[in-house]
Amino acid sequence: MARVYNFSAGPAVLPEEVLREAADEMLDYQGSGMSVMEMSHRSKVYDKIIKDAEQDLRDLMNIPDNYRVLFLQGGASQQFAMIPMNLMKKKKAGYIVTGQWAKKAFQEAKLYGEAVELASSADQTFSYIPDCSDLPITDDMDYVYICENNTIYGTKYKTLPNTKGKDLVADVSSCFLSEPVDVSKYGVIYGGVQKNIGPAGVVIVIIREDLITEDVLPGTPTMLRYKIHADAESLYNTPPCYGIYICGKVFKWLKKMGGLEVMKQRNEEKAKILYDFLDQSKLFKGTVRKEDRSLMNVPFVTGSDELDAKFVKEATEAGFVNLKGHRSVGGMRASIYNAMPKEGVEKLVEFMKKFEAENA
Ligand SMILES: *Cc1c(COP(=O)(O)O)cnc(C)c1O
Numbered sequence: 001m002a003r004v005y006n007f008s009a010g011p012a013v014l015p016e017e018v019l020r021e022a023a024d025e026m027l028d029y030q031g032s033g034m035s036v037m038e039m040s041h042r043s044k045v046y047d048k049i050i051k052d053a054e055q056d057l058r059d060l061m062n063i064p065d066n067y068r069v070l071f072l073q074g075g076a077s078q079q080f081a082m083i084p085m086n087l088m089k090k091k092k093a094g095y096i097v098t099g100q101w102a103k104k105a106f107q108e109a110k111l112y113g114e115a116v117e118l119a120s121s122a123d124q125t126f127s128y129i130p131d132c133s134d135l136p137i138t139d140d141m142d143y144v145y146i147c148e149n150n151t152i153y154g155t156k157y158k159t160l161p162n163t164k165g166k167d168l169v170a171d172v173s174s175c176f177l178s179e180p181v182d183v184s185k186y187g188v189i190y191g192g193v194q195k196n197i198g199p200a201g202v203v204i205v206i207i208r209e210d211l212i213t214e215d216v217l218p219g220t221p222t223m224l225r226y227k228i229h230a231d232a233e234s235l236y237n238t239p240p241c242y243g244i245y246i247c248g249k250v251f252k253w254l255k256k257m258g259g260l261e262v263m264k265q266r267n268e269e270k271a272k273i274l275y276d277f278l279d280q281s282k283l284f285k286g287t288v289r290k291e292d293r294s295l296m297n298v299p300f301v302t303g304s305d306e307l308d309a310k311f312v313k314e315a316t317e318a319g320f321v322n323l324k325g326h327r328s329v330g331g332m333r334a335s336i337y338n339a340m341p342k343e344g345v346e347k348l349v350e351f352m353k354k355f356e357a358e359n360a
Pocket residue numbers: 010074075076077078101147149150151171172173174192195
């Protein structure tokens with residue numbers, strides 16, 4: 001068996017330890033005589049799995065009691081609609097457009113009400129986070145929406161926007177559990193888990209209790225109401241059982257590693273190895289304004305499409321896979337999520353140095 005260093009943006013690398021544990025439990029989960037995949041979501045055994053997962057996530061993120069945790073389906077993209085359907089009471093909200101995912105959410109919200117673009121970094125190919133200290137937020141807006149870490153472009157908010165008292169809604173798909181957060185600063189935090197937590201098919205929504213109401217836009221399907229899922233404790237219908245089980249294992253792994261403070265240090269160390277190299281390289285260069293660099297997704301280019309392609313090909317052959325940049329931006333991107341070991345980043349940089357010397 002040969003595991004590669006997988007720099008995919010998502011679905012992405014998971015902790016090897018978690019995969020081994022899941023493999024061990026595949027045929028017989030803790031004496032139940034069956035796989036978690038074969039188990040009723042109403043069983044006692046599964047109830048413990050989902051309850052433990054929620055508790056471990058609460059412990060990791062220090063989630064206050066007045067926030068609910070929902071395990072849902074439909075990916076992060078379904079939240080682009082669920083958020084306005086459930087929260088746009090006054091039919092108006094502000095969106096900060098820092099990349100494709102923010103833009104998609106913004107466009108979706110326009111189907112349900114007046115979505116206002118408060119700021120954008122489209123003028124420089126989303127390579128920076130705009131100044132969000134004094135945005136044109138008006139009193140009649142229901143919330144302010146951001147994509148906190150821009151997976152495709154490699155930018156991250158280092159300070160949250162001044163929302164002028166409005167609830168902040170954040171898509172954290174690609175920075176979920178990468179560092180500590182103050183949940184109380186948000187109305188809603190959500191993310192698809194396939195970037196930094198688990199297998200595709202689960203989206204986690206952390207939402208302040210008072211935002212969960214019956215008062216949703218007319219025509220909102222039952223399955224798209226937060227209240228339905230909150231009242232049923234994420235078991236209104238069959239949840240993505242196996243995916244939640246793996247998320248739970250990753251939460252336990254994160255706790256064992258020392259929690260989010262430790263993950264933050266590790267992630268800073270890993271990112272520094274790569275950014276320091278990019279900053280002195282004569283061949284490779286980063287594409288993002290330094291202050292706004294993501295710890296999770298690191299895009300870079302050589303300046304030549306041919307050399308980019310050659311690099312991706314040779315890197316793949318050497319066991320560094322999924323380094324091709326998003327189809328919309330080209331170049332390269334190394335996603336270095338929680339589960340990417342430091343050694344993987346060090347070896348990638350060694351490989352880049354060698355490539356640079358050979359192609360000088
Ligand atoms: C990947 C990604 C999405 C889309 O996720 P799906 O689960 O495929 O819908 C949305 N937002 C961000 C920030 C992402 O990285």
